[in-house]
Amino acid sequence: MQNQFYTIGTFLQERFGVRVVKLSIDGGFTCPNRDGSLSWGGCSFCSPHGSGELASSIPDQIRLLSEKWPDSRYLAYFQCHTNTYAPLAVLKEKFEAALSWPGVVGLVVATRPDCLPDEVLDYLEELNQRTFLWVELGLQTIHEGTADRINRCYPLPVYDDAVKNLASRGIRIVTHLIFGLPGETREQMLQSVDYVCDGPIFGIKFHMLNLVRGSALAETVPDYVSFQNMEDYVDLAAEAILRVPPGITIHRITGDVPRKLLISPEWSYQKRTILNSINKRLAEKKKNGGLVGY
Numbered sequence: 001m002q003n004q005f006y007t008i009g010t011f012l013q014e015r016f017g018v019r020v021v022k023l024s025i026d027g028g029f030t031c032p033n034r035d036g037s038l039s040w041g042g043c044s045f046c047s048p049h050g051s052g053e054l055a056s057s058i059p060d061q062i063r064l065l066s067e068k069w070p071d072s073r074y075l076a077y078f079q080c081h082t083n084t085y086a087p088l089a090v091l092k093e094k095f096e097a098a099l100s101w102p103g104v105v106g107l108v109v110a111t112r113p114d115c116l117p118d119e120v121l122d123y124l125e126e127l128n129q130r131t132f133l134w135v136e137l138g139l140q141t142i143h144e145g146t147a148d149r150i151n152r153c154y155p156l157p158v159y160d161d162a163v164k165n166l167a168s169r170g171i172r173i174v175t176h177l178i179f180g181l182p183g184e185t186r187e188q189m190l191q192s193v194d195y196v197c198d199g200p201i202f203g204i205k206f207h208m209l210n211l212v213r214g215s216a217l218a219e220t221v222p223d224y225v226s227f228q229n230m231e232d233y234v235d236l237a238a239e240a241i242l243r244v245p246p247g248i249t250i251h252r253i254t255g256d257v258p259r260k261l262l263i264s265p266e267w268s269y270q271k272r273t274i275l276n277s278i279n280k281r282l283a284e285k286k287k288n289g290g291l292v293g294y
C-alpha cells in the first residue's frame with residue numbers, strides 16, 4: 001500500500017532524482033552512558049551493539065545494494081552508539097573516509113545531544129556545506145520521569161540546546177522517539193511528538209520499544225511488553241503521524257531489530273504488516289477528512 005505520509009525515501013528521491021539508501025556503519029564508537037563517563041549500563045532499552053546490529057562494511061553493502069539497484073546512491077549512516085563521542089581528529093578520519101566511497105552522496109550521524117561540543121558543531125557545519133547531512137538525536141521522550149527510568153542521563157534542556165545549536169548552523173536534525181517506554185501513557189508519548197515537531201527539525205523517527213536480548217531492561221524486567229497487541233501500536237502511530245506537520249520527513253515508524261535478538265513485542269518483526277496497517281488506518285482517516293495536509 002502506498003505510504004500516506006511524507007517519507008524520507010520520497011524526500012531523497014526528489015532531492016537526488018534516484019533511489020538513495022542508507023549504509024549502516026559501525027564506526028567503532030562507544031557511548032558516555034556505557035563507558036562509565038555518565039553510567040555503565042546504557043539506556044535500559046539499548047542493545048549491547050548500540051543499535052548497530054545491521055551494520056557491515058561499506059564496500060560489502062554497496063556491492064549488495066548495487067546488484068539490486070544499480071543506479072542507487074548512498075548515505076553513510078553512522079548508527080552504532082554515539083557517533084560524535086571521540087576526538088575531532090577521529091571523527092574527521094572516519095567521516096571523510098566514508099564520504100570518499102564512490103556513490104556516497106552524504107552522511108547521517110546518530111548521536112546524543114550532550115555530545116556536540118563547539119568544535120564538533122563547527123566541523124559538522126563545514127561538512128553540511130559540502131555534502132548532504134543530517135544529525136539524529138536520540139531523545140526518546142520529553143518526560144524527565146521516563147528519562148530517569150530508562151537511564152538516559154541527560155535532561156530535556158540539553159536536547160533543546162543541541163537543536164538550537166544545530167539549527168543555527170543550518171544542519172538538518174532528525175529526532176528519535178520511542179513509544180511504550182516504562183511508565184509512559186499514550187498522552188505522554190503524543191506530547192513528545194508535539195514537542196519535537198514544534199522545533200526546527202527536518203525529520204522524526206519513532207517506533208515501539210523493542211525488548212532486546214542483552215539490554216538492561218531485559219535483565220531487570222524480562223517479561224516487559226511495550227504494546228500488548230499490534231492494533232494498539234498501529235492506532236498510536238497513526239495518531240502520531242497526524243500530528244507531524246507535512247514538511248517534516250518521517251524516517252521510521254516501526255522497529256528494526258533482528259528477530260533473533262527480539263524478545264517482545266513478538267509481532268514487532270512483521271514490519272510490512274505494521275506499515276500496511278498504519279497506512280490503512282491513515283487512509284481511512286483521510287477519507288473521513290481527519291488527515292489535513294497529506
Ligand code: SF4
Binds near residue numbers: 032034047081138152
Ligand atoms: S541508546 Fe544511545 S545514548 Fe543510550 S546507551 Fe545506547 S548508544 Fe548510548
